[in-house]
Amino acid sequence: MSNRSERFASLDGPHERGQAAEATVKSELVSRGIPVSTPAYDNEPYDLVIEPGEEFRRLQIKTAFEATTDGAVRFRTRSTRTKSSGYEREGHDGRVDLFAVYAPACDEEYLVGIEETEKAQMSIRYEPAANGNRANVNWHAEYRLDTVLDRLRSA
Template sequence: MSNRCERFASLEEPQKRGQAAEAIVKSELVSRGISVLTPDYDNEPYDIVAEIDDSFYRIQIKTAFEATTNGAVRFRTRSTRTKSSGYEREGYGGSIDLFAVYAPTCDETYLIPIEETAKTQMTIRYERPKNGNVKNINWHENYLLDEVLPSLSSNPTT
């Protein structure tokens, strides 16, 4: 486990883990020469906007957690807000272009187009399943930051 993963795991409050994940994703993008813009206010459905080859992408940053099956991580693809009347859950369709996901379990950053995600959550597998099933699996190598970025350069969504 890397030092970054150990430090991340030591953060007890979910808010701090979210802030750390945002900082890690921003750093990963900036270190690749990508301009990152941050909204002035916290009421936008996206956390950052990235400029890639003169196109702008609205990005929601998430932290992946260990899935219930070994060798996989999972993240939520909808927002949950606490209201006086209970919880409000809402999807991101039409509001963002990409999810950027930091997975502290394997210290990887993923970039996933929203149209490739399920409505409530997505599982990304980094190890082969023990039962041998390989159908309908979201393999981590297909979503690694350096694998997805080139496709954005040639096929902008905006």
């Protein structure tokens, strides 16, 4: 486990971990020369806007957690808000272009197109499954930050 992952794990609550994930993703983008903009207010459905090529892309940043199976991480693809009447869950279709995901378990960042995600959550596998399954697997190599940025820059 890297020092960054250890520090991340020591954070107290989900709000602090969310802020750390945002800072990590933003830092990784800026260090690669990607222009990054943040909304002026906190009520937008996206956390950042990037310009990796000719188009702007809206990003929703998520933190991935260890999946129930070894060698994979999982992140939620919808937001949950607490209201007096209970929980409100909302998807991001049409309101963001990409999920930017920080996975502290493997200390990696991913970019995933909104059209590639499931309705509630998505798993990304960074090690082969113990049962040998290779069908319908979202391999981390396809979603690594540099891999997707290269595709976006050349699009």
